[in-house]
Amino acid sequence: MIRLLHLGDLHLGSPFSAFSPRTAAIRRARQLESLEAILEKALSGGVQLLLFAGDCFDTEVPDPDTVQRFFALLGKCGVPAVITPGNHDPYRAGGFWESASLPQNVYLFRESELALFELRTLGVNVYGYAFTGETHPVPVLPCRDDLPSDRINILLAHGDMLAPDSPYAPLTAGALAASGFVYAALGHVHKRTSPRRFGDTVAAYSGFFAGRGFDEVGEGNVNLVEIDGARVTVTPLETAADRFEICRLDCTGDASGEDVRQRAASFLQEMAIPNESAVRLVLCGEVGASCTPDTVAISRLGEVYALFEVKDETLPVYDRAFLERDPGLRGAFYRAMLSRLESEDPTARAVAAEALRMGLAALSGRELL
DSSP: OEEEEEEOOOOBTOOOTTSOHHHHHHHHHHHHHHHHHHHHHHHHTTOOEEEEOSOSBSSSSOOHHHHHHHHHHHHTTOSOEEEOOOSSSOOOTTSHHHHOOOOTTEEEOOSSSOEEEEEGGGTEEEEEOOOOSSOBOOOOOOOGGGSOTTSEEEEEEEOBSSOTTOSBOBOOHHHHHHHOOSEEEEESOOSOOOOEEETTEEEEEOOOSSOOSTTSOSOOEEEEEEEETTEEEEEEEEOOOOOEEEEEEEOTTOOSHHHHHHHHHHHHHHHTOOTTSEEEEEEESEEETTOOOOHHHHHHTTTTSSEEEEEEOOEEEOOHHHHHHOOSHHHHHHHHHHHHHTOSOHHHHHHHHHHHHHHHHHHTTOOOO
16 A cells, blocks of 8 residues: 655746735745645655646746755655646756756656656656646557556646647546556646546546635645555645635625625624635625625725735615616616516516616626626
C-alpha cells in the first residue's frame, strides 16, 4: 500500500490584481504558508509521495523568491516529490525550471513526450510529460501490457479530460481505460472532481489550491490518495488558503434602503466569514417600489474583509393601481404590456409578466444579468 498527496494548480505568485499591492503580497505569502501547513499535515499522516499536477506557478517567469521558498518546502519534506509543468509554467529551454536548483527528492518532467520516474524504494512508477509551450497535443499513453505488473503505476498529467478538442493535452476516456494506470493524478481543471473509473484506472482532479477570483469560490482542495492493490481511496482535504466567497441575501419584502442595509449587517454578522476572505454580497429578491438599496452604505459593512463587493439584483414590485396612475415611463411601459398581461394564452401571460418585472427593474436603474 502507498499513501500519496495529489496537488494541482497551486498558481503560486498569482498577481491577485483585484487587491491593493500590499494585500496581494500578503495573500501570496499566506498561500505559501497554507501549502506548508497542508504538507506538514499530510506527512504527519504518513504520506510517502507528493505529486504536483502542473501550474505550480502562475507564470513562466515567477518571482525567484517564491521559487526558492517552494523548493525549500519540498526539500525538507523527506519524501519524493514529482512535478509536471503545466500550461502556465511550461518547461522551456533557458527558463526558470532549467536554472532552478532542485532538491534531491524532487523529480521534474522536462520533455513533452511521456517519460517515467522509477521510485524503487516505494515500488512505484510515475509516468508523465511536461508542457513545453502554452498548449500540448494529445498525450500518447501506454497500453496496459506495456506497464510492469510488479509496480504501482501512476499517471501524473496536466491535461483536459472534459473537452476532447482542447488544446491543453486532451485525455480521452478510452486512452485512460486502455492504459492500465491504477491512478491518474490530474491538473488543469480547477473544479475538483469526484474520482472516476475508466477501466482499471481511477482518475481525479484535485481542483484549485487557492481561489484567485470570484470564479473560484470556497475552499481549496488537495487529494489524499491511498492505493492498496487495485483499491484506490481518494479523500479531499481542504486547504487553509484565503478564500473568495459569493453570498446571496434575499431582501424580499424590504420597503427601504435602510431595511436592506440592516438586513445585510445582520447577515454578515451571522455568517462570521474570516476577515482574510474576498466577499461578494449579492442582494436579490422582490422589494418595495420605493426601495433602492444603498450599495455604498452596504459596502462600508465589509471594510473588515480583504475585498468586499456588493451587487444589487433586487427587483422592485409595483402594484397595479400605482402603475395605472404613473405618468412616467414605468406607467407607459405597463400600459403597453397590458394586452399581453391579460392574454388568454397562459404562456404569453407568464412571458409578459417576467418581461414586465425585468423592464421595470431596468427603468429603476437595477443592473440586470
